[in-house]
Amino acid sequence: AQSVAQPEDQVNVAEGNPLTVKCTYSVSGNPYLFWYVQYPNRGLQFLLKYITGDNLVKGSYGFEAEFNKSQTSFHLKKPSALVSDSALYFCAVRRSGGYNKLIFGAGTRLAVHP
Amino acid sequence: EPEVTQTPSHQVTQMGQEVILRCVPISNHLYFYWYRQILGQKVEFLVSFYNNEISEKSEIFDDQFSVERPDGSNFTLKIRSTKLEDSAMYFCASSSLSGIGYNEQFFGPGTRLTVL
Numbered sequence: 001a002q003s004v005a006q007p008e009d010q011v012n013v014a015e016g017n018p019l020t021v022k023c024t025y026s027v028s029g030n031p032y033l034f035w036y037v038q039y040p041n042r043g044l045q046f047l048l049k050y051i052t053g054d055n056l057v058k059g060s061y062g063f064e065a066e067f068n069k070s071q072t073s074f075h076l077k078k079p080s081a082l083v084s085d086s087a088l089y090f091c092a093v094r095r096s097g098g099y100n101k102l103i104f105g106a107g108t109r110l111a112v113h114p
Numbered sequence: 115e116p117e118v119t120q121t122p123s124h125q126v127t128q129m130g131q132e133v134i135l136r137c138v139p140i141s142n143h144l145y146f147y148w149y150r151q152i153l154g155q156k157v158e159f160l161v162s163f164y165n166n167e168i169s170e171k172s173e174i175f176d177d178q179f180s181v182e183r184p185d186g187s188n189f190t191l192k193i194r195s196t197k198l199e200d201s202a203m204y205f206c207a208s209s210s211l212s213g214i215g216y217n218e219q220f221f222g223p224g225t226r227l228t229v230l
Contacts, residue, residue: 034218043118043205044157044221090157101147101159101170102219 023091118222137206
């Protein structure tokens with residue numbers, strides 16, 4: 001069975017500091033991994049994805065994520081956090097092929113303090 | 115930039131009533147999805163739809179639920195007889211067809227359904 005774990009309910013970071021939001025996954029076969037962000041009263045916005053190739057993927061708004069197959073992780077990172085990055089972040093996985101569903105983690109609330 | 119739209123933004127209904135949630139996917143997309151998020155819980159898959167038929171559904175998507183693409187633009191989710199536990203935010207998503215289907219899904223803003 002596929003699953004995604006986001007071990008932290010909330011991450012607090014000071015503006016200008018680097019941030020990491022953790023994600024581990026379990027899926028049979030090759031995983032396709034995604035990060036989405038949700039701002040209050042808004043839908044889920046796509047940030048970035050890993051399909052294959054380079055383990056470090058870059059996405060929107062300066063975010064990047066590192067795929068680690070041995071640790072089955074896909075942590076979201078940003079070198080310098082902004083207050084406007086404060087939102088709810090979801091990691092998701094889907095099996096390769098076809099039109100498969102996304103399996104989401106529980107979400108991590110990122111709070112960036114001035 | 116093209117986006118997925120959903121109406122209404124908030125729907126309040128009485129238990130046992132039928133509701134229809136509407137979505138307009140991005141115009142050149144061919145795969146359509148419904149997800150829901152009960153308050154404080156994770157986003158859960160309900161159903162995927164391709165080529166005018168359901169391609170996958172979850173155990174949540176029982177006989178009370180149905181989906182339809184009545185014309186070339188709309189994609190609807192119908193709940194025939196709502197229950198209290200159907201109260202949730204419902205998200206529509208769409209993705210394009212390319213290769214082995216690894217394209218990201220684009221989500222709408224959601225419809226908050228409240229069942230009283």
